[in-house]
Amino acid sequence: MSTIEQLVAIKQQVEQRYIDQTGVTGIDVGYKEVGGELTDQIAVRVHVARKTDDIPPDQRVPLEIHGAITDVVERAxxxxxxxxxxxxxxxxxxxxxxxxxxxxxxxxxxxxxxxxxxxxxxxxxxxxxxxxxxxxxxxxxxxxxxxxxxxxxxxxxxxxxxxxxxxxxxxxxxxxxxxxxxxxxxxxxxxxxxxxxxxxxxxxxxxxxxxxxxxxxxxxxxxxxxxxxxxxxxxxxxxxxxxxxxxxxxxxxxxxxxxxxxxxxxxxxxxxxxxxxxxxxxxxxxxxxxxxxxxxxxxxxxxxxxxxxxxxxxxxxxxx
The missing domain is CATH 2.40.10.10 (Trypsin-like serine proteases)
Structure with a gap:
């Protein structure tokens, strides 16, 4: 289980890679969303203007980054x-x-x-x-x-x-x-x-x-x-x-x-x-x-x- 400090450090390592991608509006450390509800699981969250399955494989957010759970949230x-x-x-x-x-x-x-x-x-x-x-x-x-x-x-x-x-x-x-x-x-x-x-x-x-x-x-x-x-x-x-x-x-x-x-x-x-x-x-x-x-x-x-x-x-x- 990563600490919040460790998650922030992981986010900082990868943030530029995601921020530079088209459609990405942000990245932070916060509560993972499941079915529109916030859970108490803390994740590295990539924010996108619109969620879609039509994303090139090399731009998809993996389920984990350096051992940290990830999430994709829709926020413009x-x-x-x-x-x-x-x-x-x-x-x-x-x-x-x-x-x-x-x-x-x-x-x-x-x-x-x-x-x-x-x-x-x-x-x-x-x-x-x-x-x-x-x-x-x-x-x-x-x-x-x-x-x-x-x-x-x-x-x-x-x-x-x-x-x-x-x-x-x-x-x-x-x-x-x-x-x-x-x-x-x-x-x-x-x-x-x-x-x-x-x-x-x-x-x-x-x-x-x-x-x-x-x-x-x-x-x-x-x-x-x-x-x-x-x-x-x-x-x-x-x-x-x-x-x-x-x-x-x-x-x-x-x-x-x-x-x-x-x-x-x-x-x-x-x-x-x-x-x-x-x-x-x-x-x-x-x-x-x-x-x-x-x-x-x-x-x-x-x-x-x-x-x-x-x-x-x-x-x-x-x-x-």
């Missing part, structure tokens, strides 16, 4: 940002004062005649200035390659009838789209009050790494408070970012499945930017993409490091 990833004119999703359209995590936000600008919405995940502290700021995704704040530092943001988003400039709360400070992180930090104007809480979750206590089987929740603009569990770790996935950026490969990602999968979802379009939090109030990941009832987040330690911010903690043993 997409960014969980939303725009109109597009399908209109139920969403939290409320104006929040104080500004806090788990709420609708979006750029003041329109991009190609569309307006966009995502989630302000949490209030953070800018390590350079000590000021409070807002954490979300690169693709929420910048949308695409045309976004830049200084772009103004509104809460709620313009889709929820946020008004420019009355509902603007700040401007993009930093944008990162790297091998591990799809992140952005947005300044918060001095006249806006802030809270370290996340709506429906309360104060966050700090961070910890995601672990297989960990129960988690998130609060986002579209599906609001949802519950799930970590079903995959060390995920390398490929996500299309559209014109100007193309398909990006992100590594060491966290995979989450909805609590009553496959009937419900953990996140949907507009929830990008939400923080994924464990039952004790520790943040484990920053939500950015999904596939069906599955959601993917960036490991929070990498997010905070690459954006040079710290979580604003106001939990039972936190500080302001």
């Amino acid at each position: 990833y997409e960014l969980h940002v939303t725009s109109v004119p597009a399908r209109s999703l139920l969403a939290d359209a409320k104006h929040y004062s104080p500004l806090q995590g788990g709420v609708s936000m979006g750029p003041s600008r329109a991009i190609d005649d569309s307006i966009f919405a995502g989630t302000l995940g949490a209030v953070v502290i800018d390590n350079e200035t000590g000021s409070r700021a807002a954490l979300t995704n690169f693709h929420v704040a910048a949308v695409d390659s045309t976004g830049q530092v200084g772009d103004r943001m509104v809460q709620p988003s313009r889709i929820e009838h946020g008004k420019v400039p009355q509902d603007e709360f700040g401007a993009t400070l930093r944008l990162v789209l790297s091998d591990h992180v799809d992140g952005a930090v947005v300044s918060i104007d001095e006249d806006r009050q802030t809270s370290c809480d996340v709506v429906d979750i309360g104060g966050v206590r700090g961070t910890k790494p995601a672990a297989l089987g960990m129960a988690v929740r998130k609060r986002g603009r579209t599906t609001e408070l949802t519950h799930g569990s970590v079903d995959g770790i060390s995920a390398t996935i490929q996500v299309p970012y559209g014109d100007g950026i193309g398909v990006r490969t992100l590594r060491d990602q966290v995979s989450v499945t909805a609590a009553t999968s496959p009937d419900s979802v953990f996140s949907d379009h507009g929830d990008s930017g939400s923080v994924i939090v464990d039952e004790q109030g520790f943040v484990v990941a920053l939500l950015f993409a999904g596939a069906g009832s599955n959601t993917v987040g960036n490991p929070i330690a990498k997010v905070l490091q690459e954006l040079n911010v710290s979580l604003c903690t106001g939990g039972p043993d936190g500080h302001h």
